[in-house]
Amino acid sequence: MEKTGTLARLALGIALAGIVLAGLTAPGAAAERHHAKHRAKRSVGSLLVSPGSLFVGGQQLTFSGDLGVSGVRRIHLQKNMGRIGDVWSDVEGFSTTTKPDGSFTFTYPAPSMFNIRMRVVGKGAVTGSWDFDAKSQDLTLSTAKLPGLDDGEVVMNLPFTIAVDTTPTLVGRPDLPPPVIPGRTLTLQQRVDGDTWKTLDTTRTSILGNGAFVQTVGAAGYVTYRVREEDWTKGGDKIGWYPSFPFTVRVVDPLHPNVGRDEAPTAPSRPYKETGSPSSRNGQTAAKAHLWGISLWDFAWTSGESLTSRPYRGTDRRGWWLDSSDGTGRAAQLNGQISLDSGRNFRGDGDVGTTRATMQDNPAAYGRWETAFRIKRFETGAQDYHAVLELVPERASDYRCGTRNITVADIDAGGHSIDIGARSASGTKWTATRKIDIGQRSAAIGIELGKSHITWFVDGRTVGVVNDPKAVSGVPMTLRFSLVGDGEKEMNHTMLFSDWQRSWTLDGGKQVTQGASLQRASYNASC
Structure with missing residues (x-):
């Protein structure tokens, strides 16, 4: 009887201890146990990538390791962008098999992005992840x-x-x-x-x-x-x-050494101190919100592409980007994105002129376009650049001094609003300003160009509509990014980034023709 009582008290003590320990467990432990239970169903293998750190996007890397289980299995790569809320997704277009002992060795181009993770997965098995942090090209x-x-x-x-x-x-x-x-x-x-x-x-x-x-x-x-x-x-x-x-x-000229020597700028810039960290966009795009479907082309800048590389994916993978600069700026790929940079130095003088990147060889008279769009300003005190996204005629004969241009977004690098608009070659223009603070964050900027309407989007939300066939030129149009300066005037150092650029036909989803209207006016359309 005493022995039975002792066992009962011992069992009760163990139970109470379990309750106390459960109370002391960190929040989320139950969820962790749940995930651990499911992880136990998958073998966790090893992964080694060489070279492990000193590489640039597009450089061939060697992936080697073991799934932790024997047998020949079909394997593929998964990636995780490393941001809050990101999930593992398959790397498109790649797969191979393990050896009978479960080991593998293969090569794959290095990703261009910073802080990306990759792992190898096979049926019922997964390796640990490998962190990638590519170096950038520069000279x-x-x-x-x-x-x-x-x-x-x-x-x-x-x-x-x-x-x-x-x-x-x-x-x-x-x-x-x-x-x-x-x-x-x-x-x-x-x-x-x-x-x-x-x-x-x-x-x-x-x-x-x-x-x-x-x-x-x-x-x-x-x-x-x-x-x-x-x-x-x-x-x-x-x-x-x-x-x-x-x-x-x-x-x-040694006989006249001081002729033409520039004077100091009258409005020197000074460092700009950022407040807070850049906030990411809400994840919504017009393509998702309105079911545009599969894109014609999609530039993603994932693995060391140049400006003249064709799109990463799409049903019509034609096109490339033409860079232009009449001042100190440069358009190039950087960290998995296309970047327009106003000058070499983040601080001080040396930011003049206009820098552009224009899509070539895949225009459309009607359709949809959407891009990721972010601005980073490093200085104040001088004049601010305008970061501009436009649809412009691809053929030089259709350009006519920009009279057919459509302003998808015109953002003062230091402002808190965007300008949108369109102009016809006959002298009519439609304009609007929307109080949308892009600031340092990334936004999805989109446009739908129908046969008798134009609709503007920011993060999937309609911000303007023109229902007038006169606003639509009907000539082949293409995307153009610009950091617009003011001639030889010193500007505040600014960078424009775009992670991706995409295009669709008008066939998918429903066209959007309802929304806030733009103001109509006339202008002088002569050159």
Whole structure:
């Protein structure tokens, strides 16, 4: 009897201890036990990626490991973007098999994005994840400083050297330096106009990733150069070409050394201190909200593509991007996105002119377009850039001074609203300003161009409609991103980012013709 009582008291103590321990368990432990139960049904294997850290997007990586179970199994890759709320999703277009012992070895291009995770999965088995943090491509140009001259000044009729560094270390750029790629072609180009560069010479990178070009200029004035790292496809790599920022030298006439030397800007910029962290968009897009269906083309910038690479996916994978700059800016791919950057330095002078990226060779007279859109301003004190997304006629003969342009979004980099609008070649315009603060966050900006209406969207919400066939030109249109400056005036350093750009026909879902109207007015349509 005593023994029975002792056992009963012991059982009660164990139960009470269990209740106390349960009360002390951290919140969410029950959910964790639930997930652990389900994880127990899947074998967790190992994963090793080489090279593990020093790589750029598109570089061939080797994935090796073990599923933790024997037998030949079909395996594929999954990715997770690493943001709050992101889930694991399959990497499209890739699969292979394990060896009989469950091990695997395969190659796959490195992702371009920062903080992305990948893992290998097979039926009933999964490896641990691997964190990826790609380095960015970049290159800097410089000339030797000559006695009695300022930086960037050279002497007329005397040879000078443009030194190229493809593995720079720069302040504020933890994504640099990239790995050295010896033997990669470098192309020296001279600016002819905003979107035309004349090739002057080529060379190859040294074992240190450097290159050099010797030039001689026979007339005083300013000459602007850039250097392109060309496509690199050796050893299984698929790394797209990448341009330097424009590099301007002043050619000095030794008999008149001070002629043409610029004066200091009258409105110097000063650093801009951000408040808070960038907030992400709500995840909604017009394509999802209105069931636009499968896209014609989709640029995603996932694995080292260049501006002239074709779209990542879609039913009509034609098209590429033409970069343009008449000042200090550069359009290029960066961290899994297309980026327009107003100048090399985040702080100080050196941000002038307009930089653009225009979609080529897949226009449409009617359809739908949507992009991710984000602005980052680094300074105040000077003049703000306008970050602009437009639909413009692709054929030069249809452009007519921009009279057929459709403004999808025009955002003052320091403002809290967007302008939208359209213009007809006959002299009618439709405009509106919406109090939507894009700020530092990412927004989905979209437009639907019907045969007799135009509809604007922000994060899937309709923000404007024009129901007038006169607003629709009927000529083939294409997307254009711009950081619009003011001639030679110093601007606040600004970057425009777009993670993806997509297009659809009008066939999917229902066309949207109801919404807030735009103001109609006349304007002078003559050039």
